[in-house]
Amino acid sequence: MLKKKIYQFININSSFQKLIYTLIILNVISLILASYKEIYIKYELFFDYFEIFSVSVFTIEYILRFWTADLDYENGTSFSKRLKFSTSSFGLIDLFAILPFYLPLIFPFDLRILRILRLFRLLRIFKLGRLSKSLQTITSVLKETKSELSITLFVAFILMILSSTLMFFVENEAQPDKFENIGQSLWWSVATLTTVGYGDIYPITGLGKFLSSIIALIGIGFVALPTGIISSAFIKKMQQEKEQNKEHICPNCGTKF
Numbered sequence: 001m002l003k004k005k006i007y008q009f010i011n012i013n014s015s016f017q018k019l020i021y022t023l024i025i026l027n028v029i030s031l032i033l034a035s036y037k038e039i040y041i042k043y044e045l046f047f048d049y050f051e052i053f054s055v056s057v058f059t060i061e062y063i064l065r066f067w068t069a070d071l072d073y074e075n076g077t078s079f080s081k082r083l084k085f086s087t088s089s090f091g092l093i094d095l096f097a098i099l100p101f102y103l104p105l106i107f108p109f110d111l112r113i114l115r116i117l118r119l120f121r122l123l124r125i126f127k128l129g130r131l132s133k134s135l136q137t138i139t140s141v142l143k144e145t146k147s148e149l150s151i152t153l154f155v156a157f158i159l160m161i162l163s164s165t166l167m168f169f170v171e172n173e174a175q176p177d178k179f180e181n182i183g184q185s186l187w188w189s190v191a192t193l194t195t196v197g198y199g200d201i202y203p204i205t206g207l208g209k210f211l212s213s214i215i216a217l218i219g220i221g222f223v224a225l226p227t228g229i230i231s232s233a234f235i236k237k238m239q240q241e242k243e244q245n246k247e248h249i250c251p252n253c254g255t256k257f
Contacts, residue, residue, distance in 0.1 A: 007068040010061060020061065020127070027054050027124050055101040058124070062094045090127075097124040137237060145233045152226045156193065159222065163215045164189040170208045193219035 009016055034040045034047050069085035070078045085091045142149070164185035171179040178201050179185050188201040192215050203212050 003068055004071065006064055007071045010064050010068070020057070023054055023057060024124050024127050026050075051101065054124075055098050058094070058098045058127075062098060065091075065094065093127055097127060137241070138234075141230060141233045141237050144237070145229050148229045149226055152222075152229065156222055159215075159218065160186060160189045160193060163193065163211070166211060167203065167208060170211060171203050171205060174205050174208070175203075189215070192216055193222055195219050195223060 030047060030050055033043075040047060066082055066085060069091075070081040073081040073084055076084070086095070164182055167188060168179050168182045168185040171185075179188070184201065190196075191198050191201070192212060195216065197216075203209050
């Protein structure tokens with residue numbers, strides 16, 4: 001069956017996957033090099049031809065994946081299966097990887113919008129998630145720790161709102177230009193809780209410095225908590241994969257299984 005052969009070719013064939021993998025990496029490199037005006041002006045024709053070639057390959061890949069999508073799912077009609085593919089994360093990434101090339105050909109855009117559309121070409125790097133086992137493992141870990149991370153993010157949001165509000169009332173009178181509103185205080189709160197500390201906004205009053213010290217200490221735990229959650233889940237996932245791939249030997253007959 002032709003459809004099944006094509007499905008196996010785009011999903012299993014290592015040569016095709018290496019081609020797509022290489023093309024994605026080259027697209028990212030091309031996007032970086034094109035940001036240098038002197039390089040882009042000198043090799044503009046090369047960048048244009050490479051973009052056309054890349055989009056052509058990615059378009060053919062998307063069409064083939066859309067056509068063979070009904071082999072990916074067990075239940076549903078051909079239309080519903082293809083709809084599932086189109087609205088899936090990988091389906092949307094594949095679509096957004098080629099869409100910026102075709103939109104200017106259909107709709108007239110000014111140069112500012114065109115620059116934004118070119119930026120979306122960077123989304124092609126997420127296509128690696130379909131091919132890279134490492135990225136698939138990371139995605140799986142993030143899904144498994146979704147509830148724990150949601151709790152930590154919610155707590156972090158509350159801490160940022162509380163600290164920015166407190167600092168606004170403490171520092172507003174002393175620094176009306178720096179802590180003009182809670183929105184500006186929120187920027188200070190983010191920089192402090194994440195321990196980045198840009199230094200563009202900082203407290204000058206005694207009470208403000210005291211609160212800032214406490215918030216900075218809380219920030220150390222705030223950063224470490226989600227990192228610890230992800231790290232422990234990642235180690236657990238790697239151990240599970242090693243156990244699954246580990247060869248077991250029968251103690252009686254010595255057969256590997």
